[in-house]
Amino acid sequence: MDPAQALIRTTLNPTARIAPGLAGRAAFELFRRPLRRSRVRPAEREVHRRAALERLTVHGKSVVGYRWGSGERPVLLLHGWRSRASRFAPFVPRLRALGLSAVAFDAPGHGDSGGRSTSVLEYRELVLRLQDRYGPFEAVIAHSLGVCAAFGALGDGLRAGRLAAVSGVSEVGFFPAAFCAGLGLDAAVERALRGRIEQDLFAGDAGAWDRYDAAGRAGAVGLPILVLHDEGDDVVPLGQAHRLKRAYGEQLDLVVTRGLGHRRIIGEPTVVDQVIGFISAGLGVTAA
Template identity: 55%
Template structure:
């Protein structure tokens, strides 16, 4: 844990002794916000700058959407927390070579989009807007938090032929618990955070912990799934991938890598080969 997190942890827990309400409000504020925006990397810039862009709107926030291609054979790309669409630059190149159109967006509070908060429901709304424009997606590729969002959207309204989930979380409770563990919240603040998530962030969900759990709704998702996860991922543990495999069985192919972690896995050539071979089966033998 770095110094800033240690100081935040100490302040929140000390503050809860005086006022759980105030410290809880600060904890909830931090939980809802990425707090940092990723910049376009030099290796991504050429791909990023040749995208066709448009503006979407969700909850009053302007969101930048991207398209690489003429719209035929659309493939939806969903980034994770504190990430952005440009992270998919190597995959975009490969998809275009195969005649596919890559479609993505910077979520609210990410990349070039507005806002300082984002929720899984906003992801779903943005996906719905792109679905209306492009129709059924040939495939979906998601990373990290984007994986959880993709499973929710695939129940409704997202229509797609295949899903590749990379280094993703499958359990919505993981987000709450990981945040609480990282900031070392005491029991009082953990309970307060859960209450605020349920009543303030998702007041219209009967049970967000079940509603947003990718494992709980297998009967509503019938497309082939490839999950790629690294056993050394220290951001989202590989247990999240095994959890999906246990739920989806033969419908889901699991590939476990080693030594790539949570981010390098996005650009690893062997991972890209696996993803492309699954997304565009007829490309096997054409790539590489």
Template identity: 50%
Template sequence: MDLSTGLVRTALNGTARVSPRLAGRWAIDLFWNPRSRVPVKPAEEPVMRQAERRELTVGGTSVAVYRWGTGERPVLLMHGWMSRASRWSPLVRALTDRGYSPIAFDGPGHGDSGGRGSTVVEFRDIALRLQAEHGERGGFAAVIGHSIGGLSAFFAVRGGVHADRLVSIAAPADFDCLVDGFRARFGLGPWAAPELRRRIEHRLFPGEPDPWPRLSATHQADRLTLPIMIVHDEHDDMIAPEQSGRVMAAFRDRADLLVTRGLGHRRIIADPQVIGAVLDFASATDPVG
């Protein structure tokens, strides 16, 4: 545990002894808001310079949007937590070479977008806006998400985003996984779970009783009839591979699974073999199975 994490742990758990609600307010702010914004890597700059860039406003927040290609066969890319659209550069290059038109965005609080942090609801709302503006025949050839972007992809497709195919890379099956991971990372006591859950419910679905099933990739699995591809590394140290196993169990014969080794959580989206498999899946016309 580094020094800053240790200080946060001590401060939050100490405050919780006096006022769990006050500690919960600080904890949820830390949960929602990335502590820093990652920069564009030098290797990503050539691809990003080729993008048609613009901004749109969603929920009062300015969102940076990037588009490549001719506009035909649009593919929506959703990045993960503390990431940005530029991390998709290797896949963007491969998609455009295959005739697709990738569309990516920096989530609120990430990259060049405004705001302090993102939610799956905001990712869905951004996806709906982009679908209205760029979706071919009212939808995308594929929606591809990494980490929390993968969970957001499921949430968006159930929430009105149309796609021929869905690809989820190194993503959790349930939002609970993110709450548990946050608690474990900072060593927070039992007080944290009910406080975080209460505040998450209030922000995402105010007044709705028990919204947590909606925050699962497996929620109403029978409603998602599109082909699905799940990609996960067996050595992922941020999102346990068992999370993808739960998604596979829910979708059975409608999903393909690719398990990698030695790529971890972040490098997996730039791996040439993963990119090749995702391209083959996105362009396949035969039934999955």
């Protein structure tokens, strides 16, 4: 284990037994911060450079938005944790060839946006603000945390024709469990962290866990869904995709890949082809 992770574990585990509130606050501060920012990769630079930039704000944080195209017939792109909008560069020219605009943002604490932390609630607010600006979306393409945020927003008023979900998290409760497991934190820390999330992020609303459970809100999300997930994903287990499949049944097509992991899958040409084909089918055209 990394020395910093070992220090966190040996500090928070005993603290949770004697001062759970203190342990919960400390864990929450770590939990909500990505700690490092992804840079634009060389292969993404040209597409990234061509984007029209716009500014948004959420909770006092300056957020960089991106648009490729006029904004007409928009497709929303939602990146994952410790990622950025430029990861969708392989999709942009394909969407433009279909006559679609691509709309995205770097979440707070990510990419070129301000702030040091973010949450699915901030994603939701930004998504709905972009919807006010551009109108309903032809489709949403989301990765990882973005998938959880997309399902939550779809249940809360986001309007879209289709959803392509790559390596997605199906429930917000997955995040504290995965965070604690990754650092070797015990059940007492996880309980304290969940309590702090509920108090500070959800304003004391215990029902928010269920509202951000995509499998539990299948009746509120009535659009066609394509889920792509790698069998060897070591960040978000394949079980999250199977959980969605059980909830949505024939409404959802599940494609399981091999050897792409959690991050490489989003730019894999065959995955891009499948997502573009799925979106173009909803438009009644053939993908370029």
